[in-house]
Amino acid sequence: MSEPVLNIVATPIGNLGDLSPRALDVLSSADLVAAEDTRHSGRLLAHFNIKAEMISVHDHNERQRADLIIRYLQEGKQVVLVSDAGTPLISDPGFYLVRAVRDAGFRVSPVPGCCAFIAALSASGLPSDRFLFEGFLPPKSGARRQRLELLSKETPTLIFYESTHRILASLSDMAEVFGPERYVVVARELTKTFETIHGGALSEVIEWMQADPMQQKGEFVVLVHGAAEKENLLDAEAERIVRLLATELPPKKAAGLAAEITGLKKNQLYQVLIED
Ligand code: SAM
Numbered sequence: 001m002s003e004p005v006l007n008i009v010a011t012p013i014g015n016l017g018d019l020s021p022r023a024l025d026v027l028s029s030a031d032l033v034a035a036e037d038t039r040h041s042g043r044l045l046a047h048f049n050i051k052a053e054m055i056s057v058h059d060h061n062e063r064q065r066a067d068l069i070i071r072y073l074q075e076g077k078q079v080v081l082v083s084d085a086g087t088p089l090i091s092d093p094g095f096y097l098v099r100a101v102r103d104a105g106f107r108v109s110p111v112p113g114c115c116a117f118i119a120a121l122s123a124s125g126l127p128s129d130r131f132l133f134e135g136f137l138p139p140k141s142g143a144r145r146q147r148l149e150l151l152s153k154e155t156p157t158l159i160f161y162e163s164t165h166r167i168l169a170s171l172s173d174m175a176e177v178f179g180p181e182r183y184v185v186v187a188r189e190l191t192k193t194f195e196t197i198h199g200g201a202l203s204e205v206i207e208w209m210q211a212d213p214m215q216q217k218g219e220f221v222v223l224v225h226g227a228a229e230k231e232n233l234l235d236a237e238a239e240r241i242v243r244l245l246a247t248e249l250p251p252k253k254a255a256g257l258a259a260e261i262t263g264l265k266k267n268q269l270y271q272v273l274i275e276d
Pocket of ligand 1: 013014083086088089090091114115116117162190191219
């Protein structure tokens with residue numbers, strides 16, 4: 001009997017031809033397939049003529065399912081985890097399960113394949129040596145802007161997942177926080193019929209998308225050029241100035257004066273002082 005393993009299997013993000021031969025093999029020999037949505041993944045398995053026992057594993061039942069899956073592994077069975085599309089655990093359930101199975105002493109093995117943000121990054125033309133994958137931004141604009149503020153000085157390429165409903169609102173918040181000139185690439189419906197990868201300044205991409213409502217439909221990866229190192233250098237200088245002024249002046253006055261000297265926002269500079 002082969003060693004029991006929980007295999008983390010990546011599935012296509014659109015084009016079924018992207019399921020790897022090894023993924024097919026592992027799925028075909030599984031005793032149990034744990035899927036985010038059994039109906040959805042059931043269709044994938046049916047397409048490849050795979051008949052396997054299936055159970056659902058989603059955010060609301062992952063703990064109970066982990067116990068059940070560990071029992072299967074204790075019986076020497078082969079288990080597979082898949083999500084609706086792409087790589088499980090990447091903005092998808094499975095983290096608790098993988099940790100529990102590893103803690104129980106069983107092997108967890110990846111069967112790599114599609115991942116929407118890796119596919120998007122590989123074709124975006126944006127720097128790929130350093131990137132920050134942020135997944136989904138908060139749905140409400142206030143919280144979303146706050147998160148974007150925290151990211152605005154990050155120099156690696158920033159990567160987000162976004163849905164049809166919020167794509168324009170998110171791009172608009174990005175333009176507000178990062179500035180309308182920041183370069184963005186929007187990768188839509190990757191590997192599907194209407195795959196589109198479009199880049200430009202945030203303000204241009206927003207206009208382009210507003211002009212063609214079709215471009216607002218589907219699934220999106222949004223990739224934003226990181227902040228220029230130069231901006232950070234300027235900020236370092238601004239920080240030095242505001243701190244120096246604050247040794248002689250109250251924080252608000254110091255921030256106001258520093259804003260006049262550097263051309264940066266008073267609030268931003270005030271923040272530096274109160275964060276101490
Ligand atoms: N686990 C998946 C992965 O490995 O990419 C991601 C799952 S997450 C719940 C779904 C999001 O991924 C979508 O809302 C969209 O932002 C992105 N996505 C998935 N498929 C995509 C595609 N074909 N083209 C563009 N983005 C896609």
